[in-house]
Amino acid sequence: MKQSTFIRRIFASLFAVLICSAVFGLVRARTIESVTFLMAAPFADATRDLVKQFNQEHRGEINLQVVRGPLETEAMSDLAISSLLLGKAPFDGLLMDVTWLPKYAAAGWMEPLEDFFNEKDVHALAIGAREGNSYDGHLYRWPLTADMGxxxxxxxxxxxxxxxxxxxxxxxxxxxxxxxxxxxxxxxxxxxxxxxxxxxxxxxxxxxxxxxxxxxxxxxxxxxxxxxxxxxxxxxxxxxxxxxxxxxxxxxxxxxxxxxxxxxxxxxxxxxxxxxxxxxxxxxxxxxxxxxxxxxxxxxxLGSWGLTVLKGSAHVNASIEAIRFLTNESSQKQLFLKHGYTPTQQSVFDDPQLLQDKPILAEFGQALKVVKARPETPxxxxxxxxxxxxxxxxxxxxxxxxxxxxxxxxxxxxxxxxxxxxx
CATH class of the missing domain: 3.40.190.10 (Periplasmic binding protein-like II)
Structure with a gap:
């Protein structure tokens, strides 16, 4: 009798462990990766609808949050550097001005991106948008918007x-x-x-x-x-x-x-x-x-803004997924049509309907062909x-x-x- 009771207890315990393991596994399977990007205020506002769309399409998998930074570029840089100097940054990704890249790369603050974006991806960019994304042989930044004088x-x-x-x-x-x-x-x-x-x-x-x-x-x-x-x-x-x-x-x-x-x-x-x-x-x-x-x-x-993944992020792949979404052709069109930001994807400049509706796009494309980066030094x-x-x-x-x-x-x-x- 005692042995029977003991065996029942063992089976009950094992059953409980199995149930807990199954529940734990289910919870793990449904764990949502929370990704945080820091952006200057105008870009945080302009990408708000895109972020909502991304979160809807990745419901239950990735949740992207954008921290709205200062309006001015220099104030934004000060905030980003102050956060990074504290050690592990409180965000996974950063929208950065083209002139910041050499300094941030030399400091070791960014994850190299060449394992995530290949030559085909690079050649899909407009010629001018390919500038200012690499330093010392590594790709660190992926352009969200092109910009030029x-x-x-x-x-x-x-x-x-x-x-x-x-x-x-x-x-x-x-x-x-x-x-x-x-x-x-x-x-x-x-x-x-x-x-x-x-x-x-x-x-x-x-x-x-x-x-x-x-x-x-x-x-x-x-x-x-x-x-x-x-x-x-x-x-x-x-x-x-x-x-x-x-x-x-x-x-x-x-x-x-x-x-x-x-x-x-x-x-x-x-x-x-x-x-x-x-x-x-x-x-x-x-x-x-x-x-x-x-x-x-x-x-x-050249005055573009691009997205980078910060060193130490626990959500590198999820961050890359968000970057790809925010910089894809559809997102680029939306940023141009709603907010006037110059696209980075060549396919947007080649869109015949868009060129007919917005002839200024062709002029932007021509100007982008003669861009010059400021001195690329830390x-x-x-x-x-x-x-x-x-x-x-x-x-x-x-x-x-x-x-x-x-x-x-x-x-x-x-x-x-x-x-x-x-x-």
Whole structure:
């Protein structure tokens, strides 16, 4: 009797273990991977519907959450770096500006992505969108949106846009003389990253280089570098650009152009959508082209945002699944149509119906073919700060273009030598 009772207890215990194991296995099978991405506020807002769609399609498997970061790029970078310096980041993925990649890669903060995206994936990207995603032989970033500097112009004031710096000045002065506009050209002249982007387009436009990628040779103090700085200074001196341009970032330049004060504006693709709104005085009278330059040297500063997986993430595969979804052709079309973000997939630029409905897409595609990345070095923030300080002094006539570019070259050289990036 006792033995029978004991056996029954053993079987009961085994049955209980089996039931618990089955339940535990079922729970494990239904465990949802929670993935968190940090994005700057505009992108977090723009991808909200896509995130909902992703979570619906991956219900019971992956739940993607997006942390809404700051609005400004520099504030976003500060937040990301502060989080990463604490050790294990509180998120799996990060939407990063193209200039951050060398610094983050050198610090070992990102997972290499070449095992997840192959050559076929890379070749499916538009040519310009392939830039700025790799460092030191590894793929670290997958582009969510393309971005490049553009020259906006008033189609009601001219049949064709100028192609050279000299032509832009002449057209501007003619329109100002005829009192058709208050200003010829508005751009980003404040002492911040936007000024580096403006200058990059002009030093390349005059046939030079800021920093050569193969040998870190600095070209700021050579003729094209000095000419670029002098041209920007002369825009203000000649009254083509307002004195206030030295305080302009993208929003201020956009506002001036949007109300009809200026004939030309340097800005990014997002401005196109803003200029088509009902409160725009120039709606229907705007065209875009690449920046003025010497023949054959037109350049657009690359300014894209891309997604990366952070080192130490426990959800690498799930993060990759989310990245693929957010950057696929359908998502790219939605981001372009609803929010004006430039696509990265070449198939979107080749879509005949989309090109018919949105002819501006073809112009974006052409500009994307002449993009140029800013110097790809972990020290980029330091050398950009050196450049903008000297440019600001030049624009406000505290120094001459020649002297300012000599100082910028010397300080940049010191930074590179101190870090062992130059002998």
């Amino acid at each position: 553009l020259l906006y112009y008033r189609t009601d004031l001219m049949e064709q846009p100028p192609e050279t710096p000299e032509e832009l000045v002449l057209v501007s002065q003619s329109l100002q003389t005829d009192r058709k506009v208050d200003w010829g050209y508005v751009w980003q002249g404040r002492q911040y990253e936007g000024l580096s982007c403006v200058y990059l387009e002009m030093i390349d436009g005059f046939g030079g280089d800021w920093l050569q990628p193969n040998n870190n040779h600095i070209g700021l103090d050579l003729d094209p570098g000095v000419q670029a700085a002098a041209w920007l200074q002369e825009l203000i001196d000649q009254g083509v650009s307002p004195n206030a341009v030295t305080n302009y970032a993208e929003p201020e330049a956009l506002q001036s152009f949007k109300v009809g004060d200026a004939a030309f504006m340097r800005n990014w693709p997002y401005a196109w959508t803003e200029l088509q709104k009902s409160d725009s005085a120039v709606k229907g009278n705007v065209g875009i082209t690449t920046m003025v330059a010497r023949p054959g040297h037109s350049t657009a500063t 020290l980029y923030a330091q050398i950009s700060d050196v450049l903008t300080r000297q440019l600001s002094s030049i624009l406000t006539r505290e120094t001459t273009p020649k002297d300012g570019m000599n100082v910028a070259t010397s300080h940049t050289n010191q930074i590179l030598i101190s870090a062992g990036e130059k002998l």
